[in-house]
Amino acid sequence: MRKVLIAGGVLILAVIVLAAVVPFLIPASAYEGKLIAAVKQATGRDLSIEGPVHIGILGGVSLEAHTVSLSNAPGAPDAAMLTLAKLDVGLKLIPLLSGDVEITRLILTSPIVHLNVDKSGTGNWTFEPAPARPAAGSDPAKTTKNAERLKQLHLGEVRIVDGTMTYADARTGKHQELTKLQASLKLASLDQPLDLSGSAVWRGQPVDLLLNVGKPQAAMEGAQTPVTLKLSAAPLKLDFQGDAASKPVLKADGTFAVSSPSLREAAAWAGSPLKAGGTGFGPMAVQGKLALAGKVAAVSGLSVSLDQIKGSGQMSADLSGKVPLIKGGLTLGDLDLNPYLGRAGAAVPSQASATSSGEASRAVSGPAPVAAPVTPGSGWSDAPIELAALRGLDAQLALDVTSFKFQKIEIGKSITAILLQGGRLNTAFKQMTLYGGSGSGEIAVDVSGAVTGLNATINLSHIQIQPVLEAVLGIDRLSGTGNMKLNIAAYGRSQHDLIVTLGGQGALSLADGAIKGVDFAALAKDIQAFSAKGTAAAAFGDTGFSTLGSTFTIASGVLANSDLSVTSPLFHLTGKGTASLLNRTLNYEIVPNLAGNLQGGKSGVFGTTIPILVQGPWTNLSYRPDLQAALGQKLNAKLPKLEAKLLGKAGKSAGGSTKPADVLKSFFGK
Numbered sequence: 001m002r003k004v005l006i007a008g009g010v011l012i013l014a015v016i017v018l019a020a021v022v023p024f025l026i027p028a029s030a031y032e033g034k035l036i037a038a039v040k041q042a043t044g045r046d047l048s049i050e051g052p053v054h055i056g057i058l059g060g061v062s063l064e065a066h067t068v069s070l071s072n073a074p075g076a077p078d079a080a081m082l083t084l085a086k087l088d089v090g091l092k093l094i095p096l097l098s099g100d101v102e103i104t105r106l107i108l109t110s111p112i113v114h115l116n117v118d119k120s121g122t123g124n125w126t127f128e129p130a131p132a133r134p135a136a137g138s139d140p141a142k143t144t145k146n147a148e149r150l151k152q153l154h155l156g157e158v159r160i161v162d163g164t165m166t167y168a169d170a171r172t173g174k175h176q177e178l179t180k181l182q183a184s185l186k187l188a189s190l191d192q193p194l195d196l197s198g199s200a201v202w203r204g205q206p207v208d209l210l211l212n213v214g215k216p217q218a219a220m221e222g223a224q225t226p227v228t229l230k231l232s233a234a235p236l237k238l239d240f241q242g243d244a245a246s247k248p249v250l251k252a253d254g255t256f257a258v259s260s261p262s263l264r265e266a267a268a269w270a271g272s273p274l275k276a277g278g279t280g281f282g283p284m285a286v287q288g289k290l291a292l293a294g295k296v297a298a299v300s301g302l303s304v305s306l307d308q309i310k311g312s313g314q315m316s317a318d319l320s321g322k323v324p325l326i327k328g329g330l331t332l333g334d335l336d337l338n339p340y341l342g343r344a345g346a347a348v349p350s351q352a353s354a355t356s357s358g359e360a361s362r363a364v365s366g367p368a369p370v371a372a373p374v375t376p377g378s379g380w381s382d383a384p385i386e387l388a389a390l391r392g393l394d395a396q397l398a399l400d401v402t403s404f405k406f407q408k409i410e411i412g413k414s415i416t417a418i419l420l421q422g423g424r425l426n427t428a429f430k431q432m433t434l435y436g437g438s439g440s441g442e443i444a445v446d447v448s449g450a451v452t453g454l455n456a457t458i459n460l461s462h463i464q465i466q467p468v469l470e471a472v473l474g475i476d477r478l479s480g481t482g483n484m485k486l487n488i489a490a491y492g493r494s495q496h497d498l499i500v501t502l503g504g505q506g507a508l509s510l511a512d513g514a515i516k517g518v519d520f521a522a523l524a525k526d527i528q529a530f531s532a533k534g535t536a537a538a539a540f541g542d543t544g545f546s547t548l549g550s551t552f553t554i555a556s557g558v559l560a561n562s563d564l565s566v567t568s569p570l571f572h573l574t575g576k577g578t579a580s581l582l583n584r585t586l587n588y589e590i591v592p593n594l595a596g597n598l599q600g601g602k603s604g605v606f607g608t609t610i611p612i613l614v615q616g617p618w619t620n621l622s623y624r625p626d627l628q629a630a631l632g633q634k635l636n637a638k639l640p641k642l643e644a645k646l647l648g649k650a651g652k653s654a655g656g657s658t659k660p661a662d663v664l665k666s667f668f669g670k
Helices: 002-011 014-025 032-043 093-097 140-152 216-220 263-269 357-365 388-392 465-473 495-500 520-533 627-646 660-667
Strands: 047-049 053-056 061-071 080-091 101-109 112-117 153-169 174-187 194-202 205-213 225-233 237-245 251-260 284-293 296-306 309-318 325-336 394-406 409-411 414-421 424-434 437-446 452-464 478-492 503-515 543-555 558-568 571-580 585-594 612-617 622-625
Touching (some): 216 225, 296 325, 452 465, 465 503, 478 495, 520 571, 520 585
Parallel strands (some): 325 394
Antiparallel strands (some): 080 101, 174 194, 194 205, 205 225, 225 237, 251 284, 284 296, 309 325, 394 409, 394 414, 414 424, 437 452, 452 478, 503 543, 558 571, 585 612
8 A cells, every 4th residue: 555655646646645645644643754654664765744744633634744755766867756835635534443534635736746767667656665574463354454445435625736747768868748737536435436637738738638437446456337538638639438447458448539620730749740741631530439458459430531531441450569550441532642742853844835736847847956954853853752651550451442642643443452561561453443444553662671662563454545644754745545554663762763763664555546746647748748849848736546556664764665556547657766754855766657648659758768756855855857767778778779780780771871860860769
């Protein structure tokens, strides 16, 4: 019982304080010296009473002591663990004579409690009482009777007035403080309901507490009893109603509700500020049915809301391991992650400023334009990717989402499985609808090491390609419906690093689409007309196609392709080249082959096809004929005949000799 005295003072729980003080007040002849000696015997600490002490028995036993303090543990930063400006205790005398303890009042005025944990993890509330010497002829039954006195405890007025409590942990350097602590306790007996109401100021915010325990004695002995808890502060509110017990571990079963007008502000107030950027983490509400047993909690009938996100399901949390393990399934409505994203560097360029079709036409007859310098990595953020929080949690989750948004990427209904273990996050999209089609895939993010690793496998079917490319790469020059496969990997500390190290492969097949910004069929005919007449026709508009197919590889952020094939009733295009995802530039060669009704029955300029070079930044591409390649083709085709004519082996003139003019005319197809 004497050890309970000091522990109760530490926690400022009036019931425990009372249970410890009473033995030192009986009998009434126990004066100040004996009280100090008894505390020393029970705790190994020194009790000091510097002010006056009044003990009376008129109408009951009473004790009033001023300026009371209890010394701290050796090495603790504060000299006193507990100080009281005034201690006022009153007991009924008649019940006391029969072994019952009925407190008429217990008032602690201006208590100051300092709780400390040293570097070894030992709290200063761990006491070392002096070894007790059993008295000769001591009766064990009497000891048992003394232990039962707590069950016969009856309380009247119990109050804490203007208290302060501090907590310091030498292992972490953290310090907490409660000030302006006020509390009022009602407890007729330990078999009757306990009602506790109080308030305090923590981190600059007033906090109100209401606690009701049906039968405290039953809860302490391991039997469940009704419990109601309400904690209210401006940043956070918590309500619980159900049953609870404290042995062998803390157990609770009941309904709960947690809400906050701003989760971001609540986390900062609690000392764990959210490092995530963006404007999200505002209003939050969570409620459900809780089943708690020690460090394992399960919630059924879960309802959650955060900002505009709404969901329901069930969850469990196991805190017994090195990191918490979260399991469960959630059905969510519209999941928009954009409010929770930080600044990701410059925005992906749109095509609003792309070269007009008129500029594309003018590029045919003039020299190749000089593109503006592109800063390496422009548009990709160098800011560190903040995903370290993934190392502090393991999870096994299933999500059923109505819609999903991430930056410009929009996905319809999807079913997703999430596995997070040891800083490795694997997200499997079992089913998803997007951009008019469907898809599946798997994305793995590894933050277990010094850099972030990324692997992704995506399969999309019957999708509209234009919104996909515009969302991912900021390109809107290609439209059509079809399929895409992608398998990529990257690593790094930032978005820029991931693009630099990006590698992989993929395939694309489209139907009934268009290459926007230039009409390659008209452009090829324009080149033909220019070579024949010296004037250029316009190449405005788009290149509509029936089919488009291509495979590609990616290495160090550069996409390479050599088998582009585009067909329509009027032409067939082939192409090859590279695209720098880092610099957002293109270096590509298109080879058009026009149908006879477009090229007058000829197979291209000078009887051959002239490739078209597409080069420059994605937002300002230029188009020009590759005359050098065309001449190379012509030379390869004409050189054997030219050699024969020059050597007089064939093609003699009417006069019996070969004329140089005839040779040149033959070479140029005139």
